[in-house]
Amino acid sequence: MTTSAPQLVVHDDAIRANTSRFADRTDGRLMAVLKADGFGHGAIARSVIDAGATSIGVTTIDEALAIRRDGADVPVLSWLNPVDADFEAALLADVDIAVSGVELLSAVSRAALRTRRRARVHLHVDVGMSRDGAAPETWSALCTAARELQLLGTVRVVGVMGHMSCADRPEDPQNDRERLLFANAVRTARRRGLAGFVTHLAATAATITGAGGTHDVHRIGAGLFGIDPSATSTDLRPTLSLTAPVVGTREIGAGVGIGYGLDHVAAGRTNLALLPLGYGDGLPRSASERAEVHVRGRRRPLVGRFSMDMVVVDTGDDRLHLGETVTLFGRGTDGDPTVADWARWADTIEHEIVTRIGSRVARVHRSTDTLEAAHA
Structure with missing residues (x-):
């Protein structure tokens, strides 16, 4: 996709x-x-x-x-x-x-x-x-x-x-x-x-x-x-999915640093994928080096500090294609991270995660039988 x-x-x-x-x-x-x-x-x-x-x-x-x-x-x-x-x-x-x-x-x-x-x-x-x-x-x-x-x-x-x-x-x-x-x-x-x-x-x-x-x-x-502040309900359904396309890929070797401050250094040869959204779009910077995304059926870590406009995924042996879709959070039904996961990684509440996604990210309303763009 x-x-x-x-x-x-x-x-x-x-x-x-x-x-x-x-x-x-x-x-x-x-x-x-x-x-x-x-x-x-x-x-x-x-x-x-x-x-x-x-x-x-x-x-x-x-x-x-x-x-x-x-x-x-x-x-x-x-x-x-x-x-x-x-x-x-x-x-x-x-x-x-x-x-x-x-x-x-x-x-x-x-x-x-x-x-x-x-x-x-x-x-x-x-x-x-x-x-x-x-x-x-x-x-x-x-x-x-x-x-x-x-x-x-x-x-x-x-x-x-x-x-x-x-x-x-x-x-x-x-x-x-x-x-x-x-x-x-x-x-x-x-x-x-x-x-x-x-x-x-x-x-x-x-x-x-x-x-x-x-x-x-x-x-x-x-x-x-789908947010239960009491963490006692099991019948609520998550209502948001956040996805982004891959806009850049590269292979790096051991010892290569990633992002501002080079806080993350690759332990060995690996592949990276660049996603075009960051804390300027609402991703909590406090989740840097803790958050994961979902791509090709498995979770992969975001590495390095989050930038204002971009984050980097360590995809291991997988070399992703330009335009390939990565899920940052979803409903959790296929192993994808959820809003609750992001709240835990950022040491905050789910309410903050869902309300902070910025206007640069297009909203698309989806029901069981329709898919219609809302506002960008």
Whole structure:
């Protein structure tokens, strides 16, 4: 097999299968989290909706607007925005907004007045991570302000949300504390006169392990793409394959160094193959001298330091052909490395590997019966 350029193949059939599993697991209460360009997978909103997602979550308003342009007609929530974000555009596109403080809530309310669109908001409480979400000591004031603006008609509270810190470790006692904090926050919201909202606390790990308890909606991001942060699920399918063509070959002898610093020195006569992608395309440089690729039915090591635009494969006795395809990671069904392998080689998480592949690598969406280019 040959190819003319590096390609990131997006296996839409696997995304749909994973989505369907979570839709079944959550009894249809599935918010598909498609932030960071769908975890690096591109425009897949229609696929996850067709497979059972009933709403979509993203971080920024720009991401939410892109989801709307992709044809999504389900509720879309944006939960991480500065106080001067373009809330008017969000409201005009029927995008829900998460708020974590009175100042942010007021900005959303002012946008509602200007657009004459009542804002749908999710109140976000911090249950233990000390990052996004209202601190417990400010939560009551946020609920009171939301109730006042709801009476004025500028906002409607449609959700209360939080995020867990240790759900990938279901036995961690922190999970009990965070569930209790969230339950208290929900009770406070109701005591302040708010009602009719959905609750959502569990993301992928909490849904798989049950650490998040039972709520109206489950936010699933990583799991849609075959990533289980808890490392306990066996029924998720990998959704990406990264391939590259050979653009150069050579034979070298013992004692010849490879790459910057000549960190790798050939122990004996061997063949090398040059691939046209590197850390500028998202390959983690920390995986240098540890990562492997798959070619001609077997794994071969990448040798030398990763460069910005190229890496080198030691192919041993095999002399590859120009244009021959090498798999950097895939589904793991034929011995090819997986995203999980790359995360281990780079001392990171799978999420980082799938979201860092750059725009120079063409995306190709593949299902069981079609193959169509997306964007380069």
